Amino acid sequence: MIELHQRPQNWLTKLWNLPRVLEGTRVQRHDPCGFCQSRDAETLAAVDYWDLSENKIVKCLNCGQMQLDPMLTREQMELGCKAWYIDQQIHTDIHGQKKGFKGAFRRGVAFAVLLKKKKIFPRTMLELGAGDGYFARGLQYVFPQLKVTCVDIVPEVMDYLENHHGFSTIRAELESLNAQEHGTYDLVVARDVLEHTSQPMTVFKNIHQVLNSDGYFHMVSPNGFEDMWGFYARNQLSKKPAELLINHVSYFDPYSLKLLLKPYFDFETWCIQDLKGVLKRGVGRAVIAEVACAPSIKRSVQKTLEQETQLNQLLSITPEEVLKTPSGYAMWADFKENKRLTLNADTGVGRNIFALLRRTHQ
Numbered sequence: 001m002i003e004l005h006q007r008p009q010n011w012l013t014k015l016w017n018l019p020r021v022l023e024g025t026r027v028q029r030h031d032p033c034g035f036c037q038s039r040d041a042e043t044l045a046a047v048d049y050w051d052l053s054e055n056k057i058v059k060c061l062n063c064g065q066m067q068l069d070p071m072l073t074r075e076q077m078e079l080g081c082k083a084w085y086i087d088q089q090i091h092t093d094i095h096g097q098k099k100g101f102k103g104a105f106r107r108g109v110a111f112a113v114l115l116k117k118k119k120i121f122p123r124t125m126l127e128l129g130a131g132d133g134y135f136a137r138g139l140q141y142v143f144p145q146l147k148v149t150c151v152d153i154v155p156e157v158m159d160y161l162e163n164h165h166g167f168s169t170i171r172a173e174l175e176s177l178n179a180q181e182h183g184t185y186d187l188v189v190a191r192d193v194l195e196h197t198s199q200p201m202t203v204f205k206n207i208h209q210v211l212n213s214d215g216y217f218h219m220v221s222p223n224g225f226e227d228m229w230g231f232y233a234r235n236q237l238s239k240k241p242a243e244l245l246i247n248h249v250s251y252f253d254p255y256s257l258k259l260l261l262k263p264y265f266d267f268e269t270w271c272i273q274d275l276k277g278v279l280k281r282g283v284g285r286a287v288i289a290e291v292a293c294a295p296s297i298k299r300s301v302q303k304t305l306e307q308e309t310q311l312n313q314l315l316s317i318t319p320e321e322v323l324k325t326p327s328g329y330a331m332w333a334d335f336k337e338n339k340r341l342t343l344n345a346d347t348g349v350g351r352n353i354f355a356l357l358r359r360t361h362q
């Protein structure tokens with residue numbers, strides 16, 4: 001049992017008594033905890049994943065992490081993911097898409113500058129769920145010799161990453177990643193992917209395994225308290241299930257996560273940068289309609305999948321259009337993206353956990 005009551009405090013967490021004590025009902029969960037395998041849990045919210053399944057968000061009473069229960073099946077995840085992707089694309093035009101690529105590239109450049117300042121010079125990088133690939137291109141802007149390999153399970157995404165960016169690809173589930181088959185790397189990057197995994201502890205151990213002895217692991221993932229707040233608030237307000245459209249299945253309590261990861265990693269950077277939600281709207285502390293998720297209407301996955309024909313020409317953007325940069329770009333990206341004012345992620349306040357961890361020698 002992890003001693004969560006010793007959670008570090010600061011002025012903000014004291015002022016608002018955060019993370020808030022959540023009201024739940026004790027249950028035996030359907031699937032064991034993906035972090036510690038315990039079945040003792042508390043139900044925090046009810047959600048519907050499209051019209052595919054009815055689930056709960058539960059908090060493990062042993063390790064404190066929050067997850068969906070029962071866990072989504074592989075088939076549900078695949079259908080829901082595809083529908084979510086189509087829904088997003090339909091509402092993004094070419095201009096918006098290009099802006100997104102540029103943002104990812106800029107964050108890659110800024111992150112590489114951060115590494116350089118810490119005298120970390122990776123030669124090989126493994127990115128888990130690289131998406132459009134522009135974050136890795138940003139790293140290559142600063143480290144031109146960096147060899148990038150991407151892990152994914154969707155053949156179309158792999159083709160795209162190979163053809164548009166010249167990256168190598170590995171087709172594998174994150175839960176089966178291993179050094180024997182997939183090699184070892186100086187840097188492993190997982191941005192906005194770990195919240196999608198049902199067995200995060202297995203994935204973290206695998207990441208440890210595919211790192212070189214002085215390798216680094218960079219992750220960005222939502223702070224679970226803020227990420228699940230909309231569902232919690234919806235349930236508290238109306239006792240009705242909330243609508244879950246994106247397959248976030250794990251909601252990280254940053255402090256408990258740190259305790260779980262300590263045997264595997266040393267903590268170089270562990271912070272939360274964006275406090276806008278909690279400051280402005282009360283995400284994570286106020287049970288009000290403004291921050292509550294929409295009630296479930298059991299949106300149809302099939303109807304969304306049928307709209308796929310509307311998707312066209314989105315892949316026509318070439319890297320050359322995105323990667324035009326003026327001189328002094330790296331300095332500007334550093335200024336814009338690397339926030340000077342940050343909070344220790346342990347506090348569990350704010351939007352994203354931003355971490356740079358070094359593999360421990362064991």
Ligand SMILES: [Zn+2]
Nearest residue numbers: 033036060063
């Ligand atoms: Zn647990």
